Amino acid sequence: MTDRFNLYRYAAPSAFYPLAGAMIPYFAAVAVVFGLAGLWLGMLVAPTDFQQGEGYRIIFIHVPASWMSMFIYLVMAFWAAIGLAFNTRLSGMMAQALAPTGALMAFLSLWTGALWGKPMWGTWWVWDARLTSELILLFLYIGYMALVAAIDDQRRADKAGGLLLLVGVVNIPIIYFSVKWWNTLHQGASVSLTKSPSMASTMLWGMLLMAMCFWMYSIAVALMRVRTIMLERERHTDWVKAELASLGAGGEK
């Protein structure tokens, strides 16, 4: 019973703000630990790939970034659904706070993919199904952020953005399969993205550690962002004024 009670309590920004503030250092610390471990395993321990040489090591950034870019969109859609169904203020803020990180991950995934593709396939970009869908995902993030930024009324921004996210989530499989089919029909590129069948277990572990690092980083950054969004939106309330006053007294921003 107390657990349920607590969860609902933290749906209020005034209660969630200190909780988020308390959680950020832990997530950030865990992200650093996982990141160091993952980089150590990936850069120093993992064996050199016999086909791709050292260049394959960009996988330790590329794959986690791609995973996160897709996962964050789903999480945003989840918050959007909660927000539309229960009309909670915090869900819209969470979706907005996650969006820039998701877009960053999609961009990183495309960028590292290009850096990886150049030495491996001799080209920065191929119109492969996965690359194309990732690009479209980036477009969806940008559309969401543009829509939310264009609406001044925050409640409307949350709801409209939430609806767009839900429409986007329904469309993602359709887009993915149509792009995939389009790609197989065209048969243009001779490049196949299929990975080598077996992956050394150190590589896999390095990748998983890096994925955890990205995950923790995303949570920490999203919480930081949601805190500032809360302060901005709730600036007329007493708790924000008290919070700002104490911050001002403490002498730090």
Next chain:
Amino acid sequence: MAVVGRDLKLAMRRQADIVSALFFFVIVVSLFPLGIGPEPDLLRKLAPGVLWVAALLATMLSLPRLFADDYRDGTLEQLALAPHPLGLVVTGKVIAHWLVSGLPLALIAPVLGIQFDLAADALVVLTGAIVIGTPALSGIGAIGAALTLGLRGGGVLLSLLVLPLYIPVLIFGAGAVDATVTGLGGEGHLSLLAALTFASLGFAPWASAAALKIALE
């Protein structure tokens, strides 16, 4: 149905809008040969994609007007209060939008296809694909139009939201023509296009209705 008739009547009183969207389509398509050169082989290869991209842009041009006028004079609020579900009303408006924006494109597309040296069967498939595919564009576009209703910079924003969602229609629409040109037969693409249209006509009006209610709050 009354909504369809009303919207058609309103559109007919503003024929210039229909005609200008149509000429936008014609001009965009005509720019491509000027940009890439007049070789018939090249043009034949590019025709499906060029025509479809231009069709996407031309449909989008008229989307901001879908709800904006009714929103400004308060009709939309009355429609939202009416006993009929708003989703049905939006369905009517989507159908009217297709009749004045999608259908004319299909009628003029064969002529432009001839300019690109497409064969007769490809022209038939092109026309069919535009007839089948453009209702999906109107449906999906209605969601974007409803979301951006009354916002500053609505037109550009609308294209950011809607164009990524148009990609499947573009792929199958252009794919149908492409498959006919290469002799594979475009029936599979046309069926998928029809599926997209039915799905978006079924779901999109309700999503747009939800977005309109958000905008009207």
